[in-house]
Amino acid sequence: MEKVRIQDDLYTYVNGEKLEQLVIPNDKPATGGFNILADEVEKIMINEFKEMSEKEAYPNDYLKNACTLFKVIKNAEKKELDGVKPALKNLENVKNLKDLNELNNAYKDLMLNRLPLPFKVSVDTDMKNTKQHCVAIQGPSVILPDASYYKEEMAPQKEMVLGIWTNVAKQILTKTNLTEEEQAKYLEDTLAFDAILGSLVKTSEEWSEYVDAYNPMKVTKVASLMKTIKFKKILKDLFGFVPEVIIVSEPRFFKNFVNVLNEETFELYKHWAYVTGFINSCSLLTEELRELGSLYFRTIAGIPANTPLEKFAYQLASNMYSEPVGLYYGEKYFGEEAKKDITEIVYQIIDTYKVRIQKNEILEDATKEKAILKLSKIGVKMGYPDKVEEIYDQLVFNEEDSLYDIYNTLEKVIMLDSLSKLTKETNPGHWQMPGHMVNACYDPFVNDITFPAAILQPPFYSLKQTRSENLGGIGAVIGHEISHAFDSNGAKCDENGNINNWWTKEDQKRFKTKIKAMIKQFDGIELPWGKVNGKFIVSENMADNGGMAVTLEIMSNTPNASYEEYFTNWAKVWCLKAKPEYLQLLLNLDVHGPSILRANMPPRNFPEWYETFKVKKTDKMYIAPGKRVVIW
Numbered sequence: 001m002e003k004v005r006i007q008d009d010l011y012t013y014v015n016g017e018k019l020e021q022l023v024i025p026n027d028k029p030a031t032g033g034f035n036i037l038a039d040e041v042e043k044i045m046i047n048e049f050k051e052m053s054e055k056e057a058y059p060n061d062y063l064k065n066a067c068t069l070f071k072v073i074k075n076a077e078k079k080e081l082d083g084v085k086p087a088l089k090n091l092e093n094v095k096n097l098k099d100l101n102e103l104n105n106a107y108k109d110l111m112l113n114r115l116p117l118p119f120k121v122s123v124d125t126d127m128k129n130t131k132q133h134c135v136a137i138q139g140p141s142v143i144l145p146d147a148s149y150y151k152e153e154m155a156p157q158k159e160m161v162l163g164i165w166t167n168v169a170k171q172i173l174t175k176t177n178l179t180e181e182e183q184a185k186y187l188e189d190t191l192a193f194d195a196i197l198g199s200l201v202k203t204s205e206e207w208s209e210y211v212d213a214y215n216p217m218k219v220t221k222v223a224s225l226m227k228t229i230k231f232k233k234i235l236k237d238l239f240g241f242v243p244e245v246i247i248v249s250e251p252r253f254f255k256n257f258v259n260v261l262n263e264e265t266f267e268l269y270k271h272w273a274y275v276t277g278f279i280n281s282c283s284l285l286t287e288e289l290r291e292l293g294s295l296y297f298r299t300i301a302g303i304p305a306n307t308p309l310e311k312f313a314y315q316l317a318s319n320m321y322s323e324p325v326g327l328y329y330g331e332k333y334f335g336e337e338a339k340k341d342i343t344e345i346v347y348q349i350i351d352t353y354k355v356r357i358q359k360n361e362i363l364e365d366a367t368k369e370k371a372i373l374k375l376s377k378i379g380v381k382m383g384y385p386d387k388v389e390e391i392y393d394q395l396v397f398n399e400e401d402s403l404y405d406i407y408n409t410l411e412k413v414i415m416l417d418s419l420s421k422l423t424k425e426t427n428p429g430h431w432q433m434p435g436h437m438v439n440a441c442y443d444p445f446v447n448d449i450t451f452p453a454a455i456l457q458p459p460f461y462s463l464k465q466t467r468s469e470n471l472g473g474i475g476a477v478i479g480h481e482i483s484h485a486f487d488s489n490g491a492k493c494d495e496n497g498n499i500n501n502w503w504t505k506e507d508q509k510r511f512k513t514k515i516k517a518m519i520k521q522f523d524g525i526e527l528p529w530g531k532v533n534g535k536f537i538v539s540e541n542m543a544d545n546g547g548m549a550v551t552l553e554i555m556s557n558t559p560n561a562s563y564e565e566y567f568t569n570w571a572k573v574w575c576l577k578a579k580p581e582y583l584q585l586l587l588n589l590d591v592h593g594p595s596i597l598r599a600n601m602p603p604r605n606f607p608e609w610y611e612t613f614k615v616k617k618t619d620k621m622y623i624a625p626g627k628r629v630v631i632w
Contacts, residue, residue, distance in 0.1 A: 007619035011599035014571035022577045026305035030578035033459075033595070038438040041454045045329060045436060046314045062324030062392050066317045068399050072406060073313035076287050079403055084175055084289070086404035087281045090115065094273045100266055104230040108237045112412045116140060116273040116280070118261045119226075119254075121238060123422045124247065125445045127214040130497040133422050135235070135243045136213075137222070139201040139253035139260075143194045143276070145300065146588050148205065150198030161300055166191070168296040172279055175289060189271035196260055196268075200253045205536040208591045210444075211492045213249040214499060222246045225254050228262045239422055283312070284404040302579030318436065320410055321395065323388050326434025326452060330384025334435070334453035338463055339383050342456055345470065346380050346449070349478050353550050356632060362510045363503075370502045374485055374495040379428065379448025383456065384435030389427075391417050440477055442484035445497040449481045459572040467558055472566035473573050475554070476547040483546025486632055487539040488515055517629045518542055521601065527594060529583040537593045541601070544593075546632040548602045555608070563612040567603055574599040605629050 006013040015032075024031045025039070049070050058064035072078070094115050097103055103110075103118075110117055119137055126134040143165050144150065149158045166187065173183040207213070219242060223231040235242045248254050261269055282293025287309065294306045307315070318325045357363070357371045394413045397406045428446050433439055435453040442449050451474075458465060461474035484490045491511065494500040503511070518541055523534025534541075548570070555561045576595035578586075583594065592598065603609035604623040615622050 005619070007613050007615045007621055009600065010567060010571050010603060010621060011574065011596045014568050014599075015575040018575060019577050024577055024579065027303060027307045027311070029301040029303050029582035030576055032575040032577045033573055034438050034455075035576070037454065037457060037460075041329070041436055041438060042311065042314065044333070045318060045325065046310065048328075049314055049317070059328060060324065062321055062388060062395075063328060065395060065397075066321035066325055069320060069397070069406070070313050070317040072399055072403055073316055074309055076309060080286050082285075082402035082404070084285055086402040087278060087285055088177060090404075090408070091274050091277055094270055094277065097270055100229055100261070100263065103266075104233055107234045111238075112415055114277075114280075114408055114411055116276050118229075118269055119257070121234070123418050125426050125497075126247075127211070127445060127493075127497075127499045128216070130445045131425055133424065133426060134216075134245070134247050135239070135422065136247040136249050137254065138213075138249040140197060142198050142201060143190075144198065145585060146204045147198055147201045148203040148588055150195075151203075162191070164299050165296050168292065168299075169275060169279060171295075172282060172289065172292050173275065175292075176278060186271040186275050189268045190275040193265065193268040193272035196265065200250075200256050200260065202250050202252075204589050204591070205533065208536055208539065209489065211489050211499060213247075215248040215251050216245050217248045219244055219246050222248060222254065226257045228258050238419055243422070281404060283316075284407050300581060301585055302581035316407075320407075321392065322434040322437075323385065323431065324392055326431075326436045327384050327388060328435075330435030330453035334383050334456060338456060338461075341463060342451070342461060342474065343380065343382055345475055346382065346451075346478055348554060349475060349482060349550055350375050350378060352553050353479070353482055353632070356550060356553060360632065362514065362631070363507050367503055367507050370494070371486065374447065375482070377447055377495040378482065378485065379446060381431055381448060381450040383451070383453045385429075385431045389430070440481055442481040442490065443497070444484065444490045444493045447485065447493070447495060447497045449478065451478065451481075459569055465569070466562065466565055468555065468560075468562040468565040469569040471551045471555055471558070472569035475551040476544075476570055477573070479547030479550040480543040481547075482550070483543040483632055484539070486546065487542045489539055511631075514629065514631045515542070517627075518545065518631070521623075521627070521629055522593060522597065525597065527583075527587075527596075529580045530587045532587065532593065532597065537591055540592045542631055544598055544602045545605060545629065548606060549630055549632055552606055552608050563608055567609065567612065570603070571599040 004012045004016065012019075019032070022031050028035065031039075049067050052058050052063060053067045053071060058067060090113050093106065093110060093113060097106060107117065111121070117140065119139055122136050122138075123133050124136045126132050142150070144158065144161055148154060149161060169187055169190070170183070173187065176183070178186060219232065219235070232242050253260070259265075279293060282289040290312070291306050298304070298306065354372050354375050357368055357375070360368065363371060391414065394417070395410050397409050399406070401409070428448070431450055432441050432443055433450050433452045437452045438454045440449070440451045440455055455461075455477075456474065459469075459473050460477060461470050465473070485493075491503070492499055492501070494502050515538060519534035519538050521534070522532050522537060522541055525532040551566075555563065555566055574595040586594070593601070600621060604621055605628040609615060609621075
């Protein structure tokens with residue numbers, strides 16, 4: 001390929017050759033950056049699982065259970081013998097419902113048996129008092145990848161994707177004991193019920209404003225909205241009492257609930273629950289059904305082949321026992337020296353952030369003090385936790401059972417544990433991500449950051465990389481996660497993670513101006529696979545911007561700092577080769593911007609970019625000073 005100039009396209013300049021060499025695995029929609037690391041960790045841990053199983057030598061009972069589940073999932077012959085009977089037996093519970101009153105009585109059992117319900121009840125952290133839990137309700141998932149597909153302007157795409165789903169569903173339903181006539185009727189009703197849901201549930205863009213999901217409502221008010229069912233009875237069955245306040249995550253859905261579920265739509269619901277319930281179970285049944293069950297997503301994401309059985313077995317088992325698996329990986333593959341070094345980098349970034357807040361032009365002095373207090377209280381979780389949570393002691397099963405029943409048994413334990421937390425205090429020590437996951441996060445309701453061991457390796461981080469490379473890699477990502485404390489959502493939460501307006505009106509006005517500028521910088525950019533929605537991805541773009549700002553400040557005080565190394569490693573981190581279908585899908589589903597923009601947009605806002613590479617007005621990676629955005 002023709003070599004591009006770094007001043008015109010940092011991303012392609014740095015990653016071009018590698019992108020040409022990379023081959024997307026047949027069972028994946030993408031490779032590069034995060035994906036390569038995740039694949040490598042997966043290979044390591046599959047070998048660990050196999051070795052433990054062969055030697056029957058396990059470091060603890062958790063890993064023994066994980067490896068036993070791994071073995072059960074790999075046993076295609078046993079799954080063939082069990083066939084579809086376990087799923088069909090379970091689905092009889094919804095199929096046999098005679099009326100809404102029976103649904104009221106069966107709700108808890110249906111939920112614990114993982115059968116699709118007309119609304120979801122969960123126990124979450126109370127966003128206004130993060131030391132306690134609350135009951136939250138939301139609508140079901142839709143058939144299409146996102147509710148935005150049901151909008152009028154998405155009609156052509158909707159018809160195409162819905163056509164793919166329908167063709168796959170037809171093939172899957174032939175494996176049930178329904179007659180041909182029943183299959184056609186069930187499918188027709190499923191699509192009719194899904195159309196009702198699609199017009200009412202939230203889109204990914206709406207969910208991205210997650211603070212807006214906090215809508216406390218008296219239980220009597222919620223019950224009056226949901227008058228076609230006995231909501232209070234359902235709550236009493238789930239919790240043993242009726243909570244006074246319910247958090248309504250999707251007000252539009254529940255204001256229209258009587259149109260979703262009533263005597264006329266009850267049969268539509270039952271058939272929808274049966275069809276989607278069976279399809280959702282495919283991966284736990286025969287290999288033929290696991291193949292068919294993945295076909296819909298693989299088609300719309302451009303993935304030619306299904307995940308190989310051994311890999312799928314590891315993914316399912318390691319996900320079920322995620323914390324013990326992550327702790328094992330972290331202890332074995334991540335050293336104390338690296339943990340000490342990376343922790344020092346974190347606190348250097350937090351301290352530098354405080355300095356930048358002090359100089360910030362958005363906030364007034366009193367607000368700055370509160371922002372600095374929030375930074376002082378950020379919890380830091382690096383690598384892996386010290387111990388495994390108690391829930392994993394309960395995750396036991398009979399390996400002679402069918403995989404379907406084993407999975408349901410384990411999920412039931414997890415659901416009952418979650419329901420029991422309603423009257424208990426929250427656990428700020430809980431890790432949102434296990435040690436073997438290549439990712440990182442900020443939890444706004446705990447005010448902490450989590451960096452699993454698996455992401456703390458090249459190109460993100462290494463003791464062998466220079467400090468400039470580490471700052472451009474993991475340093476900027478750490479700064480990114482800390483910046484979520486002050487993005488368009490995080491800024492609404494205080495140092496304890498509570499939703500709390502700690503800003504003045506003038507602060508908010510200046511902040512909103514910056515948000516609009518950040519939206520404008522990305523909005524409407526045309527890429528070969530679609531147009532960018534600047535509002536949808538604004539929080540992540542603000543975080544990228546903040547991560548770069550704080551690490552460039554550290555670079556200015558770092559001896560022998562190399563800005564070339566910094567910007568080069570920044571671009572390396574976002575290297576991604578993906579199928580066009582998948583890239584198009586991400587535009588509608590992912591709150592993060594496309595990788596090429598994550599690499600190329602933030603540098604343009606900072607003078608160090610222009611000085612380092614002598615970027616001029618005639619270069620493509622130039623933005624006029626008046627249009628550059630720096631928030632934190």
